[in-house]
Amino acid sequence: MQIREMEEAAEVLRISTVKAENCMQCGKCSAACPAGARMDILPHRFVWELMNGRVSLLAKSGTLWQCLSCFACSARCPRGVDPARLIEAVRLTVIRRQGANSINVDELPQVIDENMPQQAIVSALRKYNK
Amino acid sequence: MLAEKQSTEQNFEPLIVAFCCNWCSYAGADLAGTARRSYPANVKIIKVPCSCRVNPTFILRAFLRGADGVIIAGCHPGDCHYTTGNYFTRRRMTLLMGLLGYLGVDKARLRVEWVSAAEGNKFAEVMTDFAGTIKALGENVKLRDLRCK
């Protein structure tokens, strides 16, 4: 079981094209994260857990959905690690497994109202349009 | 030397010339010896002060006279004893590779490797691998010119 999970983590790392081994756990990503206060697993720990193969823990985490995809973590990372892409990669594997969980652009006008911020629409498309 | 070469396919013993820079790769070859790391005897080493001393004409001459492979070994990029010599080597050999390809010679017959003075094991590995490659490629007939003998 554990071996399978390690393989899965390796696959997530591969599709993300992120060099997680460059991470030195300085925590700058978490410090920069505007949504960090509500996350159960902060970005720096997310990178750490993924490197250690705990994909199932990350798949259940609230972080996946709290992440705004604002890329503040990636912009600030001193090692060029790009945690946002890692979170994105795990999110994608979860979405794909769930199936039929994506936004169709044509249906979008019916489900949004005019009060919805544009940032949320863009972010939703980033998360669910894959 | 060519006559000594067995040209039957099975026990074809290639003739390989290795140009080694004095500061890194020649010392690396010495270390391979001190550590008794064996590699095929097909490899014969010529000492040059720096890999950038290797004139492409030396290599072409070796091929013309029947060498089956030529390898140039120098210090790792950035570690050159003469600061920039191996950068020249890298560029010159890239050009020469292109020329060999144009002549219809398999580019794998010429190789450039970086071996430091501390890499005796690497030296043996590289030479073993190169000799294997050349053995698989077979005899150099494209460039061999017996008039040069």
Next chain:
Amino acid sequence: MRKHIAATVDVARVAESVRSIPDVAFATDYRYMCSEGGQTLLRQAVKEHGLSRIVVCACSPRMHEATFRKAAKAAGLNPYLVEIANIREHCSWVHKDKEVGTAKAIALAKAAIAKVRLNTPLTAGESPVVKRALVIGGGIAGLQTALDIAEAGYKVDIIEKSPSIGGKMAQLDKTFPTLDCSACILTPKMVDAAAHENITIHTYSELEKVSGYVGQFEAVIRKKARSVAVDRCSGCGLCMEKCPSKKAASEFDEGLRTRSAIYIPFAQAIPNVPVIDREQCLKFQADKCGLCAKICPAGAIEYGQEDELITNKYGAIVLATGFTTIDPVRFGEFGYLHHKDVITSLEFERLTNAAGPTQGKLVKLSDGKKPKSIVFVSCVGSRDTTERGKSYCSKICCMYTAKHALLVKEKYPDIAVKVFYIDVRTPGKGFDEFQRRAVEEYGVEYIKGMVGKVTEEGGGLAVHASDVAAGTKIVAEADLVVLATAVTPSSDARKLASMLSASIDTDDFYTEAHPKLRPVESPTAGIFLSGVCQGPKDIPETVAQAGAAAVKAIGLLSKDKLLTNPCVAHVNETTCSGCLACEKVCPYGAITADYKQVNSKGLKERRLIAHVNEALCQGCGACSVACPSGAMDLRGFSNKQIMAEVDALC
């Protein structure tokens, strides 16, 4: 067990098979060629058979080439008429089959014979050494090197680009981990250097041009116009007091204080003579004022002074150009530009210095009040592989941050002090103990985690950081945020490196000739490295390296003549076309061009010919390959010699 060559090579057969080669007059085998007996054998053979060339088939030339050359010399032969065929490391020791080994040994011997036929007698040249050293940089590194060289009895010139010697160390308050006052230990050294009969100091000067080579450098120094006569000025300071232009930011005080247009950078400056900053001076900018000239009791003000060029010869050059710190403006998240109370460590150093702008009183720059809480941020730009920062560890920040934190707590126990860090790196004598003292005795709060941003909140600053150990985000209140900005080489380093053809790494630190075994020498002969210009280091390490660089320079200066490697490039003047492709590839600047009268195919003409400076040439051979006409060749490894080896092997 070390095996003998003969174990896998039939040495008698090698001797036998080379005996029949044309020109081989004598061939024999002997068990220990490098022993006294072997060398006697060699000498006798030369005498008996009238040999003119020798090939020794033995161990690596790296081991015993010098031995056999000496033996040849003793036998009356030119030492460069000896070639070694390496049949031990490259043959016997790596091949197990005796047949194969012997065949290869014969091939290697034949190649060496082919080469030695073309060997020419070579003589090592001599070049004189000028007994004077040039030290570039007047900080602690440069001063220490200069003092050590001067004490050994050699003349030293120091050039310093700013108006006073002293460098970064003069700006510091205390030094870690002993906490002694920086100025108190530095100023005596400055005075010593200034008073030393062997030391000449050129302040406010820069290196303009360098030519020559080891033992024979010729440097042109630009002494910038000070606008004040050094010999007449008494340093009374009246001019500085009266100068109406007082808006320039003081370089010495990191811009925390303003200075007048005519200024002495700091109280203990050497020389204690002001300089006019012409950019700021009303006389130079608007042709008004002229007050300083009117009031100077010594009449030392000289508006008409011009830059002076001094040319001198030096045997050795020591680079001691030191460092600066990176601009925190690149890291927008810390808000250095927007918040007055976000400062760099060097600014903090001035702020706590008794001779600083606040007389050592720790205050906020925004309102002049004492801060209640201070946050130190380490690794600002260090260990950062992105284009914003530097990939290396700046080495000194952990310790000076601990020093700052401890000193604050000692003076003001009521101020809350937090340090955000990635790792605490304190390898050094008494260093870790010092940092732990800050935590254990003084209650400095160390939090593992980086700072993501600094915002303004409720009149103070809010530091948004992470606590990696706890896995949480925290917001720390702070009245003052101190950034430990990365150490980076002086901005002149690259320019100087190309001027001196000293090599430099991607971060602009000078590279050493060997990272382990020659750490204070540049790969370019005669150039030595002292202090942070080679890599981040603290004061004791800098002083130690400065001393080491001095010893290397003294070693060079103590020689009357240098023997040069005779295996250098040379030009065939009749075939050189003057294209100078060789000049472009030479890493040592050893190739120049001269117009020369040449006799080419019976035609006398005057044309451009490459010229090799044999003292500079190190014999890499890059030029000989770049030469399209084959006019450039390398002695000892000539085109013909290598070609002969190729021919013998193939």
